[in-house]
Amino acid sequence: MEKFTRLEQTAIPLDIENVDTDQIIPARFLKATDREGFGENLFRDWRYDKNDKPIADFVLNNPNFAGPILVAGNNFGCGSSREHAAWALTDYGFKVVISSFFADIFKGNALNNGLLPIQVNDSQLQTIFKAINENPSCEFIIDLVGQYIEVPSIGLHIDFEINSYKKTCLINGYDDIDYLINNKHKIEEFERKRNA
């Protein structure tokens, strides 16, 4: 997993609520057996029309907006457990998603793929949308070590929460799997006791 500590870049506003994983990556694109290439079909049916022509008013097709930070409406990532949603976002180039609420499984999947989900409150989210819409090139500072977001151009500072174990994993690029394997003796001990 890639390490994450800090970035200073611009953001893309996706002002839609309840963005479900079927929108992030429709099921018909889940037939691949590796992790690469899903970015191409990220938000496929919002990005392209029936004839595969880009839909101009979808935000990813809007040349004014760019950057590795996606800002999305409430309850982002609801629906299926498909990790392909996280892979599609990272493959496209996103490193951070900001929303006022994330679905559980999506949040876990994001964290397991070095994609940082940051939860802010509703009014903070609206402030962020407004800042990007008024000035698409405004820079965001995302600092995982210090656990804050800053938008210097409007003087915004938001502290965010993250589970300390998950934070350590992201900063060091660790996988849960390494941790579990190092604890195999405990797992075997648990099995022995249960079967006794």
Next chain:
Amino acid sequence: MGETLFDKVWDSHVVDQLEDGPDILYIDKHLIHEVTSPQAFSALNDKDIPVFRPQQIVATVDHNVPTLNQHLPIKDELSRNQVAKLRKNCEEHDIELYGLGHPYQGIVHVIGPELGITQPGMTMVCGDSHTSTHGAFGSIAFGIGTSQVAQVFASQCLLVSKPKSMRITVDGELKNGVHPKDVILYIIARLGTDSGTGYFVEYAGKVFENMSMEGRMTVCNMSIEMGARGGMIAPDQTTYDYIEGREFAPSQAEWQQKIKNWKSLPSDPNASFDKEYCFDAAEISPMITYGTNPGMGIGIQEQIPSSQNESFQKSLDYMGFNQGDTLNNLPINYVFIGSCTNSRIEDFRVASAYVKGKKKAENVNALIVPGSQQVAKQIQDEGLGIIFEEAGFLIRQPGCSACLAMNDDKIPAGEYCVSTSNRNFEGRQGPGARTILASPLTAVAAAIEGKIVDITQL
């Protein structure tokens, strides 16, 4: 203080606790399918890690398989590849696979219970959000991502923080024609699609106590649609009767001991929950959805509510509805009866009892997709197949089918489909398709009438 059903099962599976972090949770059963497992096997192979407990894993193919001519090679190259990959991975890692052609093949959440693999007090996971279905037996069952599938392969454990607990009680008597699907659609419509996030739900009260196992599975299945990781119902005599005698049910020698353990699982009377909701069964009518998330549901006679919210309006535009519309009498051309929510034998018994002696409307395409080979066989053995065929319904072979339209079973753009599945997301049943979620009874009634009708008014 007393413990909840959820506490009892969770706490007995904690191997270790990290300070300020997640628990190491032991997983009893791991179900896998072709779509969310290949990358997990690759992760293992890349790191040269063996599968730790292959005998605790069961594999099947369901998501992308065709529902016609399953004896022939799969035409779609990518799907064929995915299915072949699962076979190869299972062979290499010594995992039991119920592939195409096997009498136990079917939708992963249908076969687990039907084979007696799912039992009270277990922890179960699958790379699929509707794993919550298995909670109907009083097990902790939840969906996981592919990275976590790899973790369970490697260690039979997961690193997870314990969710909070919620109890939803529905007391009273359900009206005639109101089905378990209506109950859960009603709950989600009342509470919203993000109300359960961070929680594990226990369903309690008379309505669930009186419900069949199939009905309980329908309810627990859709827990994820309100954001909850899972839902549970306390095991009781109905549960034991369902399990007894099934293929992988505990043997005679073990049975009494198991029952004794299972009887200790229900929440203690003085247990407390982080959140509680109560509803009155008499308030629930046959439900239908009008939008693009499962929380956008109303009674069939009711009007679509009004809202200033842009996402709400976007959703109605997609569906071609207006605020204030009722869906009663809306003409529809497609009906889909299937999916892990409603493709068990009981669903088809209810549906066929209504269909018997009637004909589907001319304009309607009505698809029946059994949840498993065993259900398909039962449909024929019990004579339900003839009833459906005489009425003009098409019966297919088992799989997820039009629930997520990964195979050829797609609903054309712009068409309404009354569907017994669990998700009405944009494009879920095919690009541009408009899904209306309902109970199997409401769905067959729509197929017969060619329009949406309130079964309680017929």
